[in-house]
Amino acid sequence: MDDAALARVRDALDGHVPVGDLDDDGHELFYDFFPFVGPHPEMVKFFAQMRERGGGVGHDDQGRLVRGLPGGGVDVVRDAGGKPIGTAH
Structure with missing residues (x-):
């Protein structure tokens, strides 16, 4: 995964972009990290x-x-x- 894709996942984790905008690899990474980040306020x-x-x-x-x-x-x-x-x- 390139730096831009990782940045999109970070933005989704921060609630700045919809998770639906991520590709399949991005979705997988998002849900791998989501339990550590917790839900958006x-x-x-x-x-x-x-x-x-x-x-x-x-x-x-x-x-x-x-x-x-x-x-x-x-x-x-x-x-x-x-x-x-x-x-x-």
Whole structure:
């Protein structure tokens, strides 16, 4: 990878260019380094606001499918085995 390509990866890691603008090698390098850099502050802010408003869906640390509730709570939609539970079916 040449210096210009490495510079594009650094710019993507810093949040100055979209990751989608990188070529395949750039994507690979970006995701190799991303855990060390951490998410961009604007991304952290966006997801914090989404959690506060509710509506975000994902898996918790127990493998359950959960939906965010306004104020930061969660509603368990499906247990880790895929069985529907809670009020959301």
